Amino acid sequence: MLERILVPTDGSPRSDRAVKAAAILAKASNGSLTIFTAPPDYQMPPFTDGYPIDWPAETIFLKETAAATTKLLAHARKIAAALKVDAKVAQARSDSASDAIVAAAKRERATMIVMASHGRKGLEKLLLGSETQKVLARTKLPVLVIR
Incomplete structure (x- = not known):
């Protein structure tokens, strides 16, 4: 079951803890580990007249996100x-981190x-959603959630 572990990261301290936990599991099970991130696609903002x-x-x-992604993965x-x-x-540009994570797990x-x-709890969770919940x-x- 732990032959190939995928761990997504956004560079946050919580994601760092998930990377550490995934590495410990991969080592203990003699499995492989793939660290994944999904930098956002480029999008133009909506324009408002006069502003x-x-x-x-x-x-x-693209240049700045590529540099940040390289640093994050390193x-x-x-x-x-x-x-x-x-x-x-591994990485894949996407505006939906959860979709990118599921696709990377398949790939x-x-x-x-x-x-x-x-x-996140309460209104913040309702408004922002949870990428973990979406995955x-x-x-x-199986998904191991690290808090």
């Missing part, structure tokens, strides 16, 4: 390496997903 919007050009946005890989786990990294033939929950609803794979 100038300072928005980066697509090339600048950091997560260091966490796994500190536990002597060689992790593969990587993952047997388990380990991910962080940010612990749980969209996959049949």
Whole structure:
């Protein structure tokens, strides 16, 4: 069951804890680990008459998110390496992190997903939703939620 573990990360401290837990599981089960992230697609904001919007050009946005993604994945890989786990990294641009995570799990033939929950409650959870909840609803794979 723990042959191929996928762990999504957004670079937050909670995600770092999920990467650590996934690396520990991968090492204990002699499985493989894939660290995944989903940087957002470029989108132009809606324009409002009379209000100038300072928005980066697509090339600048793509360059900056690529650099941030490389740094984020390198950091997560260091966490796994500190536990002597060689992790593969993957990414896919998407405006829906949960869809990207489920698609990556299929593509990587993952047997388990380990991910962080940010612990939102009440109105914040209702308005923002939970990527973890969305993943749980969209996959049949076991999902270990780290808080």
